[in-house]
Amino acid sequence: MATNLGPLHTAGNAVPALDDEFDGLLDDLAGVHPGIDQILSGIRLLALDHHTTDKTQTLLATLAGSDSADVLTALAYLVGRLSAADTNPALRTLPLDRQKTAQQHGETAVYDLTDPELRQPAAEAAAAIDGI
Incomplete structure (x- = not known):
């Protein structure tokens, strides 16, 4: 899935706005639970904040x-x-076969x-900042 990350350089070195796909995704996920809204606020802040190259490298490694x-x-x-029903009491009301299937998934x-391997590209992006 390719996204438009915006223009490479902006006037006054401003951080560009989120592209429609990214912004729309964050909007679509909002309102599910206050915890999700906090995560989304953090993602938006990380995406729109100014970062140093060192901080960017750290964020890439910390995210994924x-x-x-x-x-x-x-x-x-x-x-x-x-x-898992053992750690989510809401699932304990389900029949045991559904509990087991949910836990297996x-x-x-x-x-x-x-x-x-899922993390390798983010790790490589972080390393590329150092020229590694």
Whole structure:
């Protein structure tokens, strides 16, 4: 999925506005839960704030460029937690087969989302800033 990241250089080195696809995605996700709204506010802030090259490198690694200590990993574990009746009491009212199926899919999501290959491009983007 290619996105228009905006113009390379802007007047006065201003950070360009979000493109329609990114902005629309954030709008579409809003209102599900206050926690999601906080995450979306953080994403918007990160996308529109001025950063140094050092901070940019750190943010890339922190978002999705580390083997295990990044935001993507935290989100993966949240998916696993929400999909298991042991850690999400709301699911305990479901029939056991549905509880088990939800947990299995959650475990698969954790496995897939924590795959080091998924992080490689973000790690390489961070390294490219240093010329590595």
